[in-house]
Amino acid sequence: MATKLITAQDKYYDYLKMLKENYTKIVRLEWLNPDGTVRQAITGDFIAQGTLNVNFNNGVRRTATITIDNQNNRYNFNINQLWFNQQFRLKMGLVLSNGEPYYINQGVFLIKDPNRDIKPTTRFLTLNMVDKWSNLNGDLFGKLEATYQIPRQTNIFTAMRSILRMDMGNGQPIDNMDPVFTTYYNDKRITTVDGKDEKWIETPYTLTKDGESDTYGGIMTELSDMLVSSIGYDRNGALRVEATQENIRDIDKEVLWNFKPTEQEFGGYTETIKNTEVKNVIVVCGATNNSKQAKGVAKNTNPNSPTCIQRIGERVERIIDDNYVSDKQCEDYAKWKLKCSSILQSSRTIDSTQLFHLQENRLVTITEPYGDKTTEPYLINSFTLPLNTTDKMSINVTSINKIAE
Numbered sequence: 325m326a327t328k329l330i331t332a333q334d335k336y337y338d339y340l341k342m343l344k345e346n347y348t349k350i351v352r353l354e355w356l357n358p359d360g361t362v363r364q365a366i367t368g369d370f371i372a373q374g375t376l377n378v379n380f381n382n383g384v385r386r387t388a389t390i391t392i393d394n395q396n397n398r399y400n401f402n403i404n405q406l407w408f409n410q411q412f413r414l415k416m417g418l419v420l421s422n423g424e425p426y427y428i429n430q431g432v433f434l435i436k437d438p439n440r441d442i443k444p445t446t447r448f449l450t451l452n453m454v455d456k457w458s459n460l461n462g463d464l465f466g467k468l469e470a471t472y473q474i475p476r477q478t479n480i481f482t483a484m485r486s487i488l489r490m491d492m493g494n495g496q497p498i499d500n501m502d503p504v505f506t507t508y509y510n511d512k513r514i515t516t517v518d519g520k521d522e523k524w525i526e527t528p529y530t531l532t533k534d535g536e537s538d539t540y541g542g543i544m545t546e547l548s549d550m551l552v553s554s555i556g557y558d559r560n561g562a563l564r565v566e567a568t569q570e571n572i573r574d575i576d577k578e579v580l581w582n583f584k585p586t587e588q589e590f591g592g593y594t595e596t597i598k599n600t601e602v603k604n605v606i607v608v609c610g611a612t613n614n615s616k617q618a619k620g621v622a623k624n625t626n627p628n629s630p631t632c633i634q635r636i637g638e639r640v641e642r643i644i645d646d647n648y649v650s651d652k653q654c655e656d657y658a659k660w661k662l663k664c665s666s667i668l669q670s671s672r673t674i675d676s677t678q679l680f681h682l683q684e685n686r687l688v689t690i691t692e693p694y695g696d697k698t699t700e701p702y703l704i705n706s707f708t709l710p711l712n713t714t715d716k717m718s719i720n721v722t723s724i725n726k727i728a729e
Contacts, residue, residue: 330422336396338420343589343679347418349713350425353390356411356432358496360431366392366399371711372448376414376430379706380684382545386431386455388414390711394440394449400439401449408464409496410435413455413561416680416709428680430551430709431455431502432561434464436639455557459498460487461541466498470535472543477526481565483504487540488563496541502563508567509551514650516723518613523552528649529611549647552656559683568660574724577687581679585693589717591675593690602631603665605643606658610648620654622662641665670723675716682707688721 351371355363358423392399399406411434415427433453434644441448459465465707469496474483482502512524522528527550548555548565560565577605583590622633643661665698674690684689685705693697702721709717 331524335420335424335426337568338422339418339426339681342418342420343677346588349678349709350427352415352416352576352645353392354413354415355406356413359498360501361411362436365395365670367531374711376416376709376711377432377706378684379711380554380556380673380704382462382548382555383541383686384454384457386433386559387401388431388453389450390414390432391448391450391455394447397447399449400511403439406435406438406451409491409492409494411456411561412451414453416678416711418680429561430680431557431559431560434458435465455511456561456563457557458491459638460539460544461603465492466541468533468535468538468540468541470628472533472535472538473539474527474531474543474547476528476530477522479526480509480527480551483527484544484547484565487544490540492661499563501507503563503565504558504563506553506567506570512523513645514652516649517528517616517618517651518609522650522651546647549645550649550653552653552660553647561580567658571685572660572663574663574687575701577685577703579687579689579701580682580704581688582699583674583676583688584691588678590690591677593614593672593674595670598671603639604629604631604633604636606661606665608639608640608648608654608658608661609642609644610654611646618648618650618654620651620656620658624662671705672721672723674719674721676719678709678715678717680709682709682719687699688719689726 350721352365352367353371354365354648357363370393372393374388376388378386411432414428414430417425417427420426433455436452436454436458438452439450440448454463480685485503488503489497492498509525514522514524516528518521531546532545544555553565555565564681604624606622608620626632627634641661649658682704686703686704688704689699689701691697701724703724705720705722707717707719
């Protein structure tokens with residue numbers, strides 16, 4: 325009889341099943357060569373403790389602190405062992421029912437300010453790690469040597485890719501991994517405040533950054549602002565740029581876990597109702613030209629929304645940003661901010677057993693342990709995942725009670 329082929333989907337389903345059992349956790353830290361291949365790796369036997377922190381920010385999204393048992397003195401920060409520009413890939417997972425290890429990428433990192441703790445009987449090396457945005461924002465690399473300029477009508481994604489491919493001075497690029505760019509803007513146009521019809525995917529003005537104080541990260545952020553997009557590194561180590569308009573319909577996003585009070589994964593939650601952060605009118609004021617100003621307004625007038633204007637009155641936020649040179653950009657950003665601000669800001673921090681497949685900006689559901697036991701979706705804003713096998717993880721989520729689209 326032929327052996328049944330075990331597919332990647334089969335393994336993933338088995339992984340989800342094992343999360344509900346007393347699984348064996350595994351951790352792997354990989355030293356990467358410049359081309360992304362693995363040079364060497366250490367596993368959980370040598371990792372004493374540590375924590376992974378993930379959030380959905382523009383810029384740095386992933387940080388980690390990893391303490392390694394260095395009794396044999398194999399891992400030290402010097403030119404022959406761990407040194408500048410060394411990239412690491414962190415993986416966590418569990419042992420499947422058939423005994424096979426199942427790892428999930430948690431990010432690609434660089435070392436920032438490592439330290440050694442040497443005692444008479446112990447030696448530990450602690451790696452403070454940040455994702456690859458640290459090579460753009462000046463923390464490890466990325467400060468400009470001179471004024472940097474991107475001409476008007478330059479394709480924004482081409483400009484971003486050229487920055488990532490820049491030589492750091494040692495023959496290696498800032499980032500040799502292919503970025504992931506949305507296609508949302510490819511066929512869209514805007515009318516700028518000075519009346520020009522432009523491709524949205526192209527720079528609407530000449531971008532100039534000062535070599536004395538600016539960074540490549542600042543350039544990337546301004547380019548992202550032109551698009552009204554989010555930007556940051558994902559768990560596979562790729563720079564990802566997504567349109568905010570693609571993220572407005574949270575309800576369409578993938579649900580990664582269903583928390584139920586009767587199951588062991590759910591350890592309860594704490595909740596804060598952030599009523600001071602609720603806004604239902606967003607006014608975005610952009611660039612000006614000859615007394616004309618780009619402007620966009622978004623209002624929550626949906627009577628089904630608990631925070632609509634009719635129910636709580638106008639709660640206004642005014643945003644001024646010269647990077648937006650068209651009404652369309654201002655309107656899109658206003659809609660995005662309205663989505664973030666007019667929902668009832670119910671922020672919850674969930675205590676959970678360790679789940680290794682969670683991602684920022686995706687959904688979980690929570691079945692209430694009291695009352696009518698309703699099940700509602702929540703958006704993952706951030707989470708903290710310990711590297712040890714016993715501690716619980718913490719997941720910060722926000723209600724997605726929606727305004728009308």
